[in-house]
Amino acid sequence: MSQPQSHTRPTGLAIWLIIAGVIGWWAAFQLTVEKFHAFENPGTKASCDFSVLVQCTENLDSWQGSVFGFSNPIIGLTAWAAPIIVGVAILAHARFAKWFWWLFWLGIVGAFAFVCWLIFQSIFVLHTLCPWCMVTWSVTIPSFFAVTVHLLRAGVWPLPARGRQIADKLMAYVPLMTIVGYAVVILLAQVRLNAIPNVWHTIQIALGWV
Template identity: 35%
Template sequence: MKNAAPSPVRDPREDSAPTAPLPRGDLSWAAVAIVTAALGLFASISLVVEKWAILEDPLHVTSCDFNAALSCGTVIRSAQANLFAFPNPFIGLVGYTLVIVLAVGVLAGARYRAWFWQGLLAGLALGEVFLIWLWTQATFEINALCLYCMLVWLMHPILLLATAARCVRTGALPAPPGLRATTRLWAPAVVVLIWLVVFGSVLVRFSGSLFGA
């Protein structure tokens, strides 16, 4: 009687190996998400640190207090900075940390279902609406700018539109074929449009303070 052939030894790494290639562009989305979310997280942490210092010392001068126009302290002390009865940067701490975790997961080969991407996109869109409201308050009501806030104003549209483009391109968000094929055109264009509106109004509103005109 012949001895049975020994069964091949299974490599335990196969249990966690990807079962399908990542959708086209997911790695570039992950890279963009990590960079933009990391900068947003840095700004959020900085604002929390400055808020804590102000609570300890009401006369504390923040690291980005330069003049009446560029004054993080003025913005942090405003009622708008605590809209939900806690400092607004706490939202950034949680949100941007979550995005970084998700992006690292994509780099590791994780797959997320369409509804997951739709939820992420909805959350980022709500965040952009909130940031636009904060921009209007800082520019036209508080009459002061916060450099850390402006860093978030700069980064968040990139993250939002990169995610929207990814969802459209992969079909997670239903869209016409023409829109799906031109994500590399309209996504950066919308980002630039948001920047022009936000920072253009800031330059016009604070031109005298910023440039001594």
């Protein structure tokens, strides 16, 4: 029988998983609402359509927005419950077996890989930046780094003590890893879509500054 991981209860990770899960779920919920609104009112624009570049409709109506035959946000409505449940369980002093962490990590990896693919499709194929999609990206990227580093330091993966010590120190660099991840996305969007000035102009219009 698998033994539970023995690392100190990761309170910080638990809190982040809850926050990320709530934010991700809310973004998925908003996109689902927009999709149902489009079904009920064909031809209308989504409330998150701010410009040709910053919009939700193009993404929701594309085949990339329904990869498995139904709208992607429905996946988020169910999947984002997992980090919330795990985070709450950790705060309640639950301890999980290695096999559980492996399954949870595989889910996080799947989410990260899917988001990376969607980022590529959005920037290089659809040429749009969906606001609620970007919210999902923003919490998936750090969640991947945080959970991966935690599994390394907790001994879920067979590492020598020195390797676990290094992984433990790496947890403090998860915010930096996240910033680098965001920077890569911003750079790609800027090179392909000239995103920064376009997004800034859209914000100015939304705020009534121009």
